[in-house]
Amino acid sequence: GESVGLHLPTLSVQEGDNSIINCAYSNSASDYFIWYKQESGKGPQFIIDIRSNMDKRQGQRVTVLLNKTVKHLSLQIAATQPGDSAVYFCAENNAGNMLTFGGGTRLMVKP
């Protein structure tokens, strides 16, 4: 079936470096994507979203890139900080206005 998934289960970066977290999706009809951050013991927290009519969207220290040709989504975090350590999920907003999540990538920031 259609799914949203991630390439890397764990990403370790040095504090101050940029982080790139990737996500592959298989439903070519998907038209809206969201990145969530989940800290240990907490629920998912919205980071940024993007619609399929866009290739790039920027927030504060975060950028989401969408490549519809290869069905690939990425989250870039600039100047990664220890507080960025968490699990990051991409999600597709499905027809029922609920979410289908990928498997998650754990980001570990080394001081």
Next chain:
Amino acid sequence: NAGVTQTPKFQVLKTGQSMTLQCAQDMNHEYMSWYRQDPGMGLRLIHYSVGAGITDQGEVPNGYNVSRSTTEDFPLRLLSAAPSQTSVYFCASRKQGPRNSGNTIYFGEGSWLTVV
């Protein structure tokens, strides 16, 4: 500023027992949903509701029941708990509106359920 409130936070059940996870939101959101998250995995949709009196199945509905008698509450019932239902459960709510409004999807803090 309550948002989405889930109870209990932690629960241990014996196989075959029943229980209800409570979820309440005070934001007058039309959409509510329940997800489960297994270790090292993403969230999977169990059931959802687009308004009072309306519920529908998600990806993994077996073993769970829901009801939506009010806008505020969306309880999740386990009728006969099984070890496979050991997981973390998240309730979420969202306003009715355009699909490009992800920042209106609110999650509860989670309920940790262990079935022994």
